[in-house]
Amino acid sequence: MHPDRVSSRPLVGEFLGSALLAAIVVGSGIMAQRLSPGDAGLQLLQNAFATALGLGVLIALFQPISGAHFNPVVTIADAALGARRWREVGPYVLAQILGCVAxxxxxxxxxxxxxxSWSTTARATPPNLIAEVVATAGLVLAIFVLVRTGRGSMAAPVVGAYIGAAYYFTASTSFANPAITIGRMFSDTFAGIAPASTPSFILAQLVGGTVGLALAVWLTPQQRPAVTTRHADLAQASPDR
Structure with a gap:
């Protein structure tokens, strides 16, 4: 393979993982609406439970193939730490966005x-945007503290559990992922987000990712040698509601 070319297998892995993540988030939201009409609390519980379980499975499945990011914020943070080449970021992010839309x-x-069906659910309120900063910061912090302390193998259960919890402790229900935020515009269902709300959400997620990465680096200054998202096959994703 040409040294400047990104291998197709990781890109396919990111596309498939992102597509399955979006299908889990949106599909479980639709099913929850149908199973529990009129009960928003139960709908959220069903959506969160399915997403937490599904995300853990997807990370475990795709870690050895692509790092299982499924999230542009994670990919950018990975490159910022030198664990991924910057020329890989664009193809990764494109695969993640196309996967979430699909x-x-x-x-x-x-x-x-x-x-x-374009979503009509407006979500870009000040509390929700603050929540997205918090949700994304926590996600990135969790991932990169694990990576930098040599515990990348714990990503699947930890990230799945964090996202499941963040459905409930954040006002936005923790999208925490620009790719899935874009994908959820395409479904006017329980998990959808109106296109007009998307730019503000993505900006909040990028801010949160920056905060989370800065905290992870500060808290773990003595990174273990050769422990990166690539070498530890870590990642994320995610998601979101």
Whole structure:
């Protein structure tokens, strides 16, 4: 392979993992609406439970292939720490976004909804944006403290558990992922977000990612040699609601 070319296998892994993550988030949201109409609390519980379990499985499955980021913020943070080449970031982010869009459309189709239905759920309120900063900072902190202390193998259960909890302790229900935020625009269902709300959410997530990475580096100044998201096959994702 040419040294400047990004291998196709990690990109396919990121696309598939992101697509399945979006299908889990959107699909479980649709199912929750249908199983528990009129009970928003139970709908959120069902959505969070499915997402937490599914995300853990996807990270364990795709860690050895792509690092299982499924999230542009994680990929950018990985490159900022020198664990990934910057020329890989663009292809990774594109694969993640396309995967999340495809997964949201797939979820719509599986539940006999229009393949594309732009969400009308406005979410860009000040509390939600603060929540996205907190949610993304916590996610990035969790991932890179694990990586920098040689415990990347714990990513699957830790990230899944964190996202499941963040559905409840954040006002935004913890999207914490620009790619899945874009994907969820394509489904006017429980998990959707209106296109007009998306830029503010993504900006908040980038701010949160910066805060989380800075904290991770400060808290773990003595990184173990050769422990990176690539070598520890770590990642994330995610998601979100």
């Amino acid at each position: 997964g949201a459309i797939l979820a719509n189709v599986m539940f006999a909804a229009p393949a594309v």
